[in-house]
Amino acid sequence: MFPTTFETWWDYALWLALTVGASLLLMVSLLVIIAFLLLMDRKVWAAVQLRRGPNVVGPFGLLQSFADLLKFVLKEPVIPAGADKGVFLLAPLVTTVLALAAWAVIPVGSGLVISDLNVGVLYLLAISSLGVYGILMGGWASNSKYPFLGALRSAAQMVSYEVSIGFVIITVLLLVGSLNMSAIVTSQQTGIGTSLGLPNSFLDWNWLVLFPMFVVFFISALAETNRPPFDLPEAESELVAGFMVEYSSTPYLLFMLGEYVAIVTMCALTTIMFLGGWLPPIDHWLINWVPGPIWFLLKVTFVFFMFAMVKAMVPRYRYDQLMRLGWKVFLPLSLTMVVVVAAILHFGGLAP
Amino acid sequence: MALTALFFYLFAAVTVMSGLLVIVARNPVHAVLWLILAFFNAAGLFVLLGAEFLAMILVVVYVGAVAVLFLFVVMMLDVDFASLRAGFIRHASVGALVGLVLLVELIMVLATRVIGGASVAAGAAKAPAAAPAITNTEALGRLLYTQYVYFFQAAGLILLVAMIGAIVLTLRHKEGVRRQSISAQNARNPATAIEIVNLAPGQVIMPSGERR
Numbered sequence: 001m002f003p004t005t006f007e008t009w010w011d012y013a014l015w016l017a018l019t020v021g022a023s024l025l026l027m028v029s030l031l032v033i034i035a036f037l038l039l040m041d042r043k044v045w046a047a048v049q050l051r052r053g054p055n056v057v058g059p060f061g062l063l064q065s066f067a068d069l070l071k072f073v074l075k076e077p078v079i080p081a082g083a084d085k086g087v088f089l090l091a092p093l094v095t096t097v098l099a100l101a102a103w104a105v106i107p108v109g110s111g112l113v114i115s116d117l118n119v120g121v122l123y124l125l126a127i128s129s130l131g132v133y134g135i136l137m138g139g140w141a142s143n144s145k146y147p148f149l150g151a152l153r154s155a156a157q158m159v160s161y162e163v164s165i166g167f168v169i170i171t172v173l174l175l176v177g178s179l180n181m182s183a184i185v186t187s188q189q190t191g192i193g194t195s196l197g198l199p200n201s202f203l204d205w206n207w208l209v210l211f212p213m214f215v216v217f218f219i220s221a222l223a224e225t226n227r228p229p230f231d232l233p234e235a236e237s238e239l240v241a242g243f244m245v246e247y248s249s250t251p252y253l254l255f256m257l258g259e260y261v262a263i264v265t266m267c268a269l270t271t272i273m274f275l276g277g278w279l280p281p282i283d284h285w286l287i288n289w290v291p292g293p294i295w296f297l298l299k300v301t302f303v304f305f306m307f308a309m310v311k312a313m314v315p316r317y318r319y320d321q322l323m324r325l326g327w328k329v330f331l332p333l334s335l336t337m338v339v340v341v342a343a344i345l346h347f348g349g350l351a352p
Numbered sequence: 353m354a355l356t357a358l359f360f361y362l363f364a365a366v367t368v369m370s371g372l373l374v375i376v377a378r379n380p381v382h383a384v385l386w387l388i389l390a391f392f393n394a395a396g397l398f399v400l401l402g403a404e405f406l407a408m409i410l411v412v413v414y415v416g417a418v419a420v421l422f423l424f425v426v427m428m429l430d431v432d433f434a435s436l437r438a439g440f441i442r443h444a445s446v447g448a449l450v451g452l453v454l455l456v457e458l459i460m461v462l463a464t465r466v467i468g469g470a471s472v473a474a475g476a477a478k479a480p481a482a483a484p485a486i487t488n489t490e491a492l493g494r495l496l497y498t499q500y501v502y503f504f505q506a507a508g509l510i511l512l513v514a515m516i517g518a519i520v521l522t523l524r525h526k527e528g529v530r531r532q533s534i535s536a537q538n539a540r541n542p543a544t545a546i547e548i549v550n551l552a553p554g555q556v557i558m559p560s561g562e563r564r
Contacts, residue, residue: 012355087385118487122408126395129416133388136420140381140427152424159420179489320532 022114026103034260035065037301041308048312072253080142080246087141092251095134095258102127102265107182109278109292120181121169124269125162128224131262132158135233138255139243150242153319154226154233160326161223167334168217171210171341172273177352185277187352199283205276213337214274216330218306221266223326225259227307229314230322267303268296275299356400363396380426384419391415405489 046053054061105120107113139151191204223230234242278292370389377383398407
């Protein structure tokens with residue numbers, strides 16, 4: 001699709017136009033999908049608590065997120081007098097831009113990716129580890145107690161859980177033998193199911209062969225994105241709203257948008273690494289006929305639904321429990337699994 | 353490759369500028385933020401060199417972990433820059449001397465690279481031949497984990513010793529600190545945790561267990 005040789009200025013122009021067009025298409029569809037996922041989050045939460053949830057704007061409240069967007073944009077942005085103005089306004093931008101940048105390497109279908117980097121997983125890891133800066137900068141620049149405490153909590157939490165996420169990713173990489181996101185998906189075409197003589201199905205995906213790691217990754221993803229039950233950085237019962245206390249209007253909107261984009265990125269990463277990306281769940285002509293991006297979207301929505309259910313059902317962790325879980329349970333567990341998986345692959349002669 | 357040159361100058365200019373601002377910035381937190389920008393652009397330079405694995409590792413390790421701790425410490429400590437800058441003029445000559453030595457060394461290294469082309473070619477020959485089938489990551493992996501695996505293990509051991517040393521130096525067991533034991537909490541049951549007593553009206557139990 002993209003020109004690979006650059007001889008005349010025309011090649012550059014074509015490449016630029018195609019890249020910008022593809023990026024815009026991905027970004028706009030991502031943002032629209034996130035608007036509806038946000039509504040789904042609230043609806044699921046409401047349903048668990050036997051409420052109706054947002055149901056006023058549009059049919060079934062479908063346009064609620066767009067109404068919220070308008071409200072945020074039209075409000076007056078308030079900058080506290082004691083704030084470090086530049087850093088204060090830069091922080092939400094950093095959060096959102098980095099969260100969106102992660103989508104450059106996520107393949108939504110076979111060959112449907114902006115940049116098919118051969119270190120795609122590392123790029124994602126790098127970008128998500130930068131996400132903490134938006135929060136730290138916002139918390140510090142607000143020049144206020146609660147945001148600062150929230151930012152410190154958040155930084156400690158994200159750094160802790162990144163370690164276990166890294167180890168889980170390493171186990172998947174050992175199985176796949178590549179850092180390329182598309183290669184990770186295509187390697188899941190064969191697996192436990194096919195080795196038992198079954199046709200290609202959802203049993204081949206990594207979630208079955210690495211089930212403990214799937215659970216660890218899911219919980220770490222909740223902690224990494226500051227989702228309940230690990231939403232201590234913005235624990236409203238203790239810190240009002242954590243690092244976002246002083247934010248209003250569009251900067252607040254950007255923070256929230258960045259947070260939700262990061263959540264959907266984690267859902268997409270779970271889908272790619274454990275749930276077979278764009279692959280159809282069973283090998284049947286009718287199901288194979290459904291295009292890959294639809295399967296990808298369905299799987300991401302399913303993982304997001306699980307995130308929403310956890311938010312609705314699980315009480316918030318205490319901070320020391322959170323740290324204990326990260327460092328004393330997940331870190332040894334995932335490290336042991338790296339060794340075990342590597343040993344099985346090496347001595348079983350299964351290494352790719 | 354006009355595009356590569358353009359990006360090189362962009363990344364290089366931003367790296368140098370932010371490196372300068374790290375030293376010049378009055379606010380220590382701003383200095384750390386500029387440092388992060390410098391790291392980030394250095395990663396961009398690595399990508400231009402075709403070392404994308406190194407670039408990503410630079411971002412993950414330095415920007416994602418080390419600089420976060422930097423920022424943490426700088427934010428928590430109220431660094432008084434006025435007192436730190438008090439001796440600036442007195443120590444300026446020493447600083448300038450160190451900088452000069454570093455500059456001369458850098459120039460000498462670069463000069464040998466440019467002038468002695470043969471030695472550079474010899475150095476490049478030692479590196480694994482960049483076969484198009486082998487990716488950057490794979491080549492690094494072979495070099496580190498196959499060719500130089502003993503050195504790698506030795507480096508790991510040294511880091512382990514350093515880590516244990518740091519723990520030994522800082523670990524203190526305080527007396528009288530009540531720690532939470534989750535297993536002990538979970539092992540409690542009503543039989544061991546609750547004592548039912550039958551008190552007559554007006555009777556009290558003292559902390560010692562004596563009834564009065």
